[in-house]
Amino acid sequence: MNGWKRRGVLAAGLTVTGAAITGCGTDPADPAGEAVGPADPAVAAAETARRAPSARVVEVELVARESTVDLGGTKVRTWSYGGTVPGAEIRVKAGDVLKVRLVNELPAETTVHWHGLALRNDMDGVPHLNQDAVPPGGEFHYEFTVPDAGTHWFHPHVGAQLDRGLYAPLIVEDPANPGDHDVEAVLVLDDWLDDIDGRDPDTQLATLKEGMDMAGHEGMTMFGSDLLGGDAGDVDHPLFVINGRTTADPFTVNAKPGQQVLLRLINAGADTAFRFAVAGHEFTVVATDGYPVEPVTTDALLIGMGERYDVVLTAGKGAFPIVAVAEGKEKRAAAILRTAPGRADVTAGLPELIGRPTTVDELTTPASHRLAEREPDVTHEVLLGGDMASYRWTINGAQHPDVPPLTVHEGQRARLVVKNATTMFHPMHLHGHTFQIAGKAGPLRKDTLLVLPGQEFALDVDAVNPGQWMIHCHNLYHGEAGMMATFSYLR
Numbered sequence: 001m002n003g004w005k006r007r008g009v010l011a012a013g014l015t016v017t018g019a020a021i022t023g024c025g026t027d028p029a030d031p032a033g034e035a036v037g038p039a040d041p042a043v044a045a046a047e048t049a050r051r052a053p054s055a056r057v058v059e060v061e062l063v064a065r066e067s068t069v070d071l072g073g074t075k076v077r078t079w080s081y082g083g084t085v086p087g088a089e090i091r092v093k094a095g096d097v098l099k100v101r102l103v104n105e106l107p108a109e110t111t112v113h114w115h116g117l118a119l120r121n122d123m124d125g126v127p128h129l130n131q132d133a134v135p136p137g138g139e140f141h142y143e144f145t146v147p148d149a150g151t152h153w154f155h156p157h158v159g160a161q162l163d164r165g166l167y168a169p170l171i172v173e174d175p176a177n178p179g180d181h182d183v184e185a186v187l188v189l190d191d192w193l194d195d196i197d198g199r200d201p202d203t204q205l206a207t208l209k210e211g212m213d214m215a216g217h218e219g220m221t222m223f224g225s226d227l228l229g230g231d232a233g234d235v236d237h238p239l240f241v242i243n244g245r246t247t248a249d250p251f252t253v254n255a256k257p258g259q260q261v262l263l264r265l266i267n268a269g270a271d272t273a274f275r276f277a278v279a280g281h282e283f284t285v286v287a288t289d290g291y292p293v294e295p296v297t298t299d300a301l302l303i304g305m306g307e308r309y310d311v312v313l314t315a316g317k318g319a320f321p322i323v324a325v326a327e328g329k330e331k332r333a334a335a336i337l338r339t340a341p342g343r344a345d346v347t348a349g350l351p352e353l354i355g356r357p358t359t360v361d362e363l364t365t366p367a368s369h370r371l372a373e374r375e376p377d378v379t380h381e382v383l384l385g386g387d388m389a390s391y392r393w394t395i396n397g398a399q400h401p402d403v404p405p406l407t408v409h410e411g412q413r414a415r416l417v418v419k420n421a422t423t424m425f426h427p428m429h430l431h432g433h434t435f436q437i438a439g440k441a442g443p444l445r446k447d448t449l450l451v452l453p454g455q456e457f458a459l460d461v462d463a464v465n466p467g468q469w470m471i472h473c474h475n476l477y478h479g480e481a482g483m484m485a486t487f488s489y490l491r
């Protein structure tokens with residue numbers, strides 16, 4: 001997700017990008033507005049305010065490299081962190097300082113974005129906006145306070161790299177509230193195409209931009225889904241995996257009958273929303289995107305790209321398929337919940353997957369975690385446009401990097417009115433903040449939200465984390481085809 005080229009240079013040598021910057025960094029449209037860049041003292045001050053002097057420091061080395069990975073019977077040559085898909089989980093406690101030494105052994109430049117964290121802006125990992133990309137053979141030292149508990153993850157923010165194996169969970173435990181589950185498992189859902197049938201994410205993106213489907217036909221592969229308001233995706237991924245395993249050799253969650261099992265679900269897919277269910281089990285949704293929700297018990301859940309959900313279930317006795325159906329695509333990823341010997345047929349149909357799954361419409365953030373009542377100080381329209389034929393995906397009529405920044409001043413309440421004028425769904429993600437959905441579907445706090453065709457959401461954001469932040473569609477191919485903008489603090 002690079003390609004960001006703008007005028008203006010910071011002391012650190014970074015190209016500043018927030019407001020359309022000229023000369024000394026003043027936005028001509030707002031004479032009072034100078035972009036708060038990653039090297040701005042306000043960014044360091046926000047970090048200082050977050051960091052306890054006694055904070056524990058957790059150090060991790062992350063090597064991005066090419067290797068052969070076994071996806072459960074299917075071997076692929078791909079890019080990953082440390083040679084596994086997903087990469088090794090990073091687990092910290094809220095308030096810890098995380099130090100990560102990224103070593104880039106890839107044949108391309110890369111960065112790491114810490115998806116879901118309200119961290120310091122100069123560590124957020126967007127090339128040219130927050131840092132310079134790390135060249136092949138180079139390294140970068142990330143260091144930031146991890147402010148909030150929750151299920152998060154990390155991935156590159158360069159090109160189509162996310163649709164290779166470069167992703168891993170970042171689990172932040174709450175020292176004040178360890179939870180009362182007996183067993184915990186992290187399940188990372190993904191759609192896979194790298195090194196299966198001659199495609200890689202870069203060739204796939206080029207094909208989409210040429211207006212061809214994978215077979216060279218004009219127009220795109222079409223997948224229908226009523227649940228997603230029409231079109232379910234643009235890319236025909238040949239495989240779907242949970243924790244890097246296909247249905248041929250699935251990942252297993254082991255527990256004892258009657259135990260409380262916490263599943264942390266992360267959709268790392270590029271182009272796929274999943275319908276999730278556990279055979280023979282209801283589960284209770286307890287959190288999304290790092291924030292608790294009023295518990296909702298259901299037998300199926302819709303999970304968009306970039307979204308996370310924490311669910312809890314009471315394990316039955318036996319071996320049970322855990323299924324993530326690629327919505328509208330008639331393929332699936334699977335894992336197994338096992339509390340006793342026996343066979344789990346992960347390819348069988350599941351009654352849980354037939355009805356309408358739970359969606360964000362049914363979720364509410366408890367009063368303790370909502371934003372304070374307040375009128376917005378600034379309102380921006382975020383109009384989502386584009387179509388598959390042109391493969392130009394736009395915000396407010398322009399493609400990144402030409403989208404005018406959505407500006408805000410520190411301390412303001414911003415309202416982003418996201419309207420989807422396309423015939424596809426878009427999982428919209430804001431970096432560095434958790435917004436609150438105002439109005440009927442809420443109040444609900446999230447950082448990634450499925451916006452279906454024709455839908456409009458008012459997203460309220462408290463501007464308490466100064467810097468330059470991306471807001472974009474987490475369909476990787478839409479983001480790369482322009483559906484990105486900057487949420488830009490001005491001073």
Ligand code: C2O
Nearest residue numbers: 113115306429470
């Ligand atoms: Cu997963 Cu720009 O984000």
Ligand code: CU
Nearest residue numbers: 426473475478
């Ligand atoms: Cu999109």
